[in-house]
Structures are given as structure tokens and as C-alpha cells.
Amino acid sequence: MNLLIKQNLTVEQRLQKAVSDIMMNDKYIALAGLLAIGGRSVRDDIPTACTNGRDEKYGRWFCDGLNDPELRFLVLHENYHKLARHLHIYHHLYKIDPEVANMACDFWINDKLVEENKDDKFATMTGGLAMGCYDEEYKDMSVTEIFNALLKKKKQGGGQGDPWDFPKPFDIHEWEDAQELSTEEQEELARDIDDVIRQGDIVAGKMGSGGNRTLEEFLQPQVNWREVMREFITDTCSGGDFSTYNKPNRRYLHLDIIMPSGVSERVEELVLGVDTSGSIGQPQLTTFLSEVRGICDTVKPSRVRILYWDTQVCRDEVYEMDELDKLVQSTKPEGGGGTEVECVPRYMAEHGIKPQATIIFTDGYLGGSWGQWNCPTLWVILDNKSTTAKVGKTLHVESANL
Secondary structure: OHHHHHHHOOHHHHHHHHHHHHHHOOOOHHHHHHHOOOOEEEEOOOOOEEEOOOOEEEEHHHHHOOOHHHHHHHHHHHHHHHHHOHHHHOHHHHHHOHHHHHHHHHHHHHHHHHHHOOOOOOOOOOHHHOOOOOOHHHOOOOHHHHHHHHHHHHHHOOOOOOOOOOOOOOOEEOHHHHHOOOHHHHHHHHHHHHHHHHHHHHHHHHOOOOOOHHHHHOOOOOOOHHHHHHHHHHHHHOOEEEEEEEEEOHHHHHHOOOOEEEEEEOOOEEEEEEEOOOOOOHHHHHHHHHHHHHHHHHHOOOEEEEEEEOOOEEEEEEEEHHHHHHHHHOOOOOOOOOOOOOHHHHHHHHOOOOOOEEEEEEOOOOOOOOOOOOOOEEEEEEOOOOOOOOOOEEEEEOHHHO
16 A cells, blocks of 8 residues: 555655654644744755755655655654754854764654654654664764764774764755854744744643653743842842841940941852853853843842853953943853863862852853862753753753843
């Protein structure tokens, strides 16, 4: 029956049927809105399939050689690139090594799709897809973790002429085309994807459909990052006036009356550690600094220090209390490559910097360890829900919500 359908339908019709099948499948009902985002076309000049993170293109001859479960796998694969916003969030990995970045994204997707379909074989990575990136070694790893593991293996494989014997992606990732979308278009796309997934999840719940682990990762409740950051700073840094009998009030000593004196307990220093990697842009930094500046009106620190870092602290800016209005004018320096956050606490120890709290603003794609911290630490991690700090408190923030 499957062969008969394939013979009687064009590639365009089979592609549309694959999309319809996915929309009606119990596991993927919540994806219906995502499948409607962007354009979808069959092309003679595309060798396999490709996406720019919004639009999908499918190679006619490649798709014609796939059976129905394989074609459904391919459509899901392209849409998981959209769901995870791979071509926008991980562009910094592409700039390091395009080949490894492509592979890391595909290993991440294919692991999830194979796991989701291992019982009913609704979508299969067989036939023309079998040469793609899949290995249980990378199961449950983030894209960045997979990228780092693959890059290490590639470097160990040697130089010219040595085999780089790994599966290759069966689709094409249009990284540069993805970057042609303006910041406003990228933010709108992120909002649209988030909206349709949440709406789809509600519909799936009403229909009693089964859950999907991958979708659940993107359906975590949204938090008000401003309130969380304000609460962290005020709870850990709130200064104020209090009374103590350790220093009696001199005004009443001549009357032989011992009264407490008022003592001001001022916050001495708040440190902001800002990751200089390319994925954190100046607009996001300015919004972050503006919020910190507003919170400082409440906690009144003596100074705020910004430490810009990559593999080392590359700039140290200090703003005294009467200079805090200049805080939001700070501009991010160009990163030198690499992100090793342990350089921040090391720098503070070497220079005798002892803040009452530290806030690290980063995309969370770190090399090395998370560092040793001697004060309360909040990690504001941008556009990377897959990473949670191993020390301190983590706050995930989406660019679209800044």
C-alpha cells in the first residue's frame, strides 16, 4: 500500500501528506502550529534538504527515494532545527567550525527523534537517512557539549590526510541565510515559535495526547527575570540602617542614659561578570545593565564593578555610587575567543575584590569549570535552556523577553 501511494503521488503531495501525518500523530499534535511557520518547497537544485531556521527546502530526487516513515523523519528533523532555533542560537559555534556545528545540531536532533519513535516506527532514520549523525554516545547531551566532544575528536584525529571518520549531516544548514534575518525578525520568529508550541500543548492536552520530552524542554514556565534578579540582589545585598548598643549614642551619655546608635550598613560592592562572546549583543547588555541600575536605587551599593571576560578578564570597570547613571553606557569589548568563566573568581581573588554578590551574564556555552565562588552568585543565562549552572542560582532568559 505504501509503495502504491508513493507511485501515485508527486513529491510535493507526499511531502504534504507527511506534514498532515505528523499533525495527526499523538506525539506531535502540539507541533501543528510550528509546521505552519515559514515556507516549505520542493526544489530540483537541493541535494537533500535544508533550512534557514524558518523556511524549509526539500530536494526532489532525495525525497523521492525515501519511504513514508523516512520522509516524516526528515520533516521532523528540519522542524526540530526551527523549534530549537539552532541556526540563530548556535551561530557562534558555526564560526568556530562549520562542519562540527552542523554535526552537533544533527546528533542532538536525531537522538531525540530515534528515541521518540523507537516503539511505533512512525518516523525512521533508515534508507537514505541512515548515513546521518546518530550515536548513543551523545545521548542527553546539549548541542554545545556534543560540539566540544566532536571538536576534540576531530583535533585528535590529526591534520591533513587523516580520516575524519564520522557520519555527516543528511541535510544542509543555511547559517548565513539565517543571519540575514534582522534582529526584529529573529525575535518575532522566536515569539511565534514559543506561542504556537504553547497553544499546541494546550490543544494536545485537551485531546488527551501523549507527552513529548523534547517539547517539554521548551515549555518550561516563563519567569519574570527582572523580578528574580531584583529579589536576588535585594536579598543578598540589601543594606540599611540598624541600631546597636555596641556604640552608645553620645547624645544621651551626659544624662547617664545608654541608647543605641544608628549604624549604616551599606552594600560595598556588586560585581557583574559579562561574557564577551558574540551571542550576547549590545542591546541585550544595555537592557541587563539598565535593570541592574534600577535595582541599585533600592540597595544603594557603594560601587558596581563590571568584569568583561572570555578566557581572562579583559576589562575592569568600576562605577561609584554617584556614577551609576553611566553604568548603562558601558559597551562590550570584542571577545578574544573561548569562554572560561573560572577566570572571573580567579581575577577577583588576585585583586582582593570581595563583593557581597556576583551576577554572571552569559550564554552558558563554557569551556573549563564553573569556578570557585566565595559569594552568592546568580547566573543569568541567555537563550540556552539546556545549560544550568553547577554553582549558585540559575536564571534562564530569552532574548525575546528582554
